[in-house]
Amino acid sequence: MTKSFSLKKYKDYLYITPAVLFVTVFFISSILYALRLSFFEWDGFSEMTFVGFDNYLKLFKDKNFLTSLMNTIIWVASSLILSLALPLLFAILITKSSWSGGFKNIFYFPSALSATVGGLLMTSILSIYGLPKIVGMLGRPDLVRDWLAIPYVNTFVMIVSGIWQGLGLNMLLFISGIKSIDSSPIEAAQIEGAGTIQLYTKVIFPLMKNTIVVVLLMSLVNSFKVFDNIWIMTKGGPYRTSETLALTMYEESFIRNDFGRGAAVAIVLTIIVVFVSYFNIRNSFKED
Amino acid sequence: MKLKRIAALLLSAAVAVGALAGCGNSGGGSTQSSTTEDTSTDAEDTGSEAADAGSEDADAGEESTDAGEAVAEAGTVEFWNDKMANTEQTHLDAIFGEVKKVSGYTIDMVPYPDTASYQTAMQQTIRDEKAPGLFTWWSGPQLQTLVENGLVEDLTDVWNNYIFDEGVSQGVADAFTFDGKVYAAPWSVLYNVVFYNKTVFEQYGIEEPETFDDFLAVCETLKSNGVTPIALKSDSWAGFIWFQALLAAKDVELYKGVCDGSIKYTDPRIVEVMEIWKDMLDKDYFSLPIDWADVRAGFSNGEVAMMLEPHVEFTGMRNDYGMVEGEDIDSFVVPSMDGGKRTIFFEAAPLCVASASGQKEDALKVLETWYKPDVQNAFHAQSGYTNTSQVEVESVAVQKILDETADADNYQLVLRFYESTPDKLRDFVLDELMKFQLKNSTVEEMLNTIQAEADATFGN
DSSP states (O other): OHHHHHHHHHHHHHHHHHHHHHHIIIIHHHHHHHHHHHTEEOSSSOEEEOOTTHHHHHTOOOOOHHHHHHHHHHHHHHHHHHHHHHHHHHHHHHHTTTTHHHHHHHHEEEEEEEOOHHHHHHHHHHHSSHHHHHHHHOOEEEEOOOOOSSTHHOOOOOOOOHHHHHHHHHHHHHHHHHHTOOHHHHHHHHHOOOHHHIIIIIIIIIHTTHHHHHHHHHHHHHHHHHOHHHHHHTOOSSSSTTTHHHHHIIIIIIIIIOOOHHHHHHHHHHHHHHHHHHHHHHHHHHHO | OOOHHHHHHHHHHHHHHHHHHHHHHHHHOOOOOOHHHHHHHHHHHHHHHHHHHHHHHHHHHHHOOOSSOOOOOEEEEEEEEESSSSHHHHHHHHHHHHHHHHOOEEEEEESOEEEEEEEEEEEEEEESTTTTTTOOOOSTHHHHHHTTTOOOOOOOHHHHIIIIGOOOOOOHHHHHTTTTEEEOOOEEEEEEEEEEEOOOOOOOTOOOOOOOHHHHHHHHHHHHOEEEEEEEBHHHGGGHHHHHHHHHOOOHHHHHHHHSSSSSSSOHHHHHHHHHHHHHHHHHHHHOOOHHHHHHHHHHHSSSEEEEEEETTHHHHHEEEEEEETTEEEOOOOOOSSOOOOOOOOEEEEEEETTOOOOOOHHHHHHHHHHHHHHHHHHHHHHHHOTTTTOOOOHHHHHHHHHHOOOOEEEEEEEGOOOOOOOGHHHHHHHHHHHTTTTTTTTTHHHHHHHHHHHHHHTO
């Protein structure tokens, strides 16, 4: 009796042990190693030299890092606004449409592509023999240039490209959120004379809160770590003007072989993501 | 129901086998990442196929050799690189089959498709006995790092006894020399020349320029006929291409001076050259930096007339756009501004021997025959590389470039900027040059900014 009680007590822990071990070995140890590395100067081959907080101090004096930080903020802000607002709007319209299945497929299609393929596709479309050429033929020859090679403008071009790819998934999540809402509060509100806007802002959106929080968090984290699209389309250029923190981390570590500096960028990025996610989750579920 | 159980059982067995296989691969004390292991495994398969094919070729070669001497099977040497992941197996067989014929060694190639994973794999293994006998690397500061840490073998004796004899130039050896010792052999030597679209030149009655003024006149003629004279590519590293070409056209010592810090970027002579470049940019002799695919497309359809690229681009333009060298496309070297020697910039990728490798002695033996004509002819046929003066080149256009590299009276070979200046400064300069080419900074702003960084680098 005691034996079976004891087994039952530990059985739950045994089930999650493989997952815990996996996360500990492959994720937590990597984070700790990166943290340690960020206090050293190391090119991958020479002896590691302890430099204390030098890598961090230099980062905040480096204009490339500050540009990268600003680009990351732009990506996050744009993603939060556009990746939430557009899919939500589309979800509302599509649920009311008689051809919702077709629309769902059309909008979801770009999400089925990998970020790399999507990036390559957009690179071709935006090259001077693609969309700019057409715009030129329509009377704007000054726009016949490689849009991805225009500093700072290219960041916005890539954000639009990222939204094109991410819109479908968020939209599907919102559609499923809308469909899972209990219809009685909506009917009650309609009987009480609520208008369309009131219906959505006072009834439907609050009832979709959990879905909105999930989409918000996914978009937030994805925009912080955006890499593939930028790497394929501009490699962070020209002259490092379209880098985000994830790209700067890779560039410093693997292109410039400054692993300490790259690790410092990684730690800064991790702290920002954890901080933002934590407060977001906490505030979102406070009332619950 | 039964079917479902059987399917579930089979799937479970497959997952278990996969997991065990994965564990098995990571054994043996290797510290490689899983990506590396996968690549290695694939490469081993590829390598053994190449070995088999090579073995067949070797047999055939032994039968047909005039000397009638069969080279005995000598062993296997691993060759790691990040440059041949996309090379077709038949091409690999042709190259390494020749290596086996002349050396007796089977080359077990381990190709990495990604530079970052390749560098990581090398970092993890280079101090170990299991390090590859042969591997490719990058010249300049990156090779210097390996040398300073005692990780690569001194190949001076191999050069003196074998490589120079096969017609590899002293300039290439200099690119791999540190403190008087040569630490690598050339995997590839590429000469940078100005390619021009022959059809476009003929259409407007343009000849290859003899002087720098001729060169400017060519640009003007093309521009006035609605053709973009020269295309710039937008790759982050590509900013130096015309910077070095124009500096060396003025005076190659100016170029060497800024590379080693003995001449300031703000020197009046440098300013003068940059003003010439600025003038050319303002006159739209250059395109704005554009995607490399667009450069090639524009060049092939005649919207762009010239591009400055490594000589193997002949092969690329032939394969991808059907442009035949000598007929549709040809090349020249940027003329000197004072009528002196023209400068041909070259880049050389090093082939190194890992000092800790258990295959070190075998790898050194392989290098003794690596530059034999048969091997290098096979390299040239498959890749366009021309590493020695004895390579049999069918293309008249390529031969013209090789003749120019050997014509010391009229041409000089100089290592390109990318490998000639400290890497941190180099990266900074590249960004500033790209900014300048995009017309987002003035000559004065650019040179002052670069000099401030150069002062920090060279301790001025």
